[in-house]
Amino acid sequence: xxxxxxxxxxxxxxxxxxxxxxxxxxxxxxxxxxxxxxxxxxxxxxxxxxxxxxxxxxxxxxx
Numbered sequence: 001x002x003x004x005x006x007x008x009x010x011x012x013x014x015x016x017x018x019x020x021x022x023x024x025x026x027x028x029x030x031x032x033x034x035x036x037x038x039x040x041x042x043x044x045x046x047x048x049x050x051x052x053x054x055x056x057x058x059x060x061x062x063x
Contacts, residue, residue: 007015023031 019028019031
């Protein structure tokens with residue numbers, strides 16, 4: 001994951017420390033849950049959008 005966004009371990013640690021300082025330890029789990037649910041909703045929306053773009057005849061295998 002870290003390599004996918006172009007960050008090394010050092011940069012990731014710096015980002016985490018900055019987040020800890022800005023938001024505090026009590027809000028980080030809440031922010032992580034919110035980010036996770038946002039990513040899940042985005043993926044679901046993308047899958048639904050791709051399913052709508054498929055032609056109707058490709059959905060029916062009996063044709």
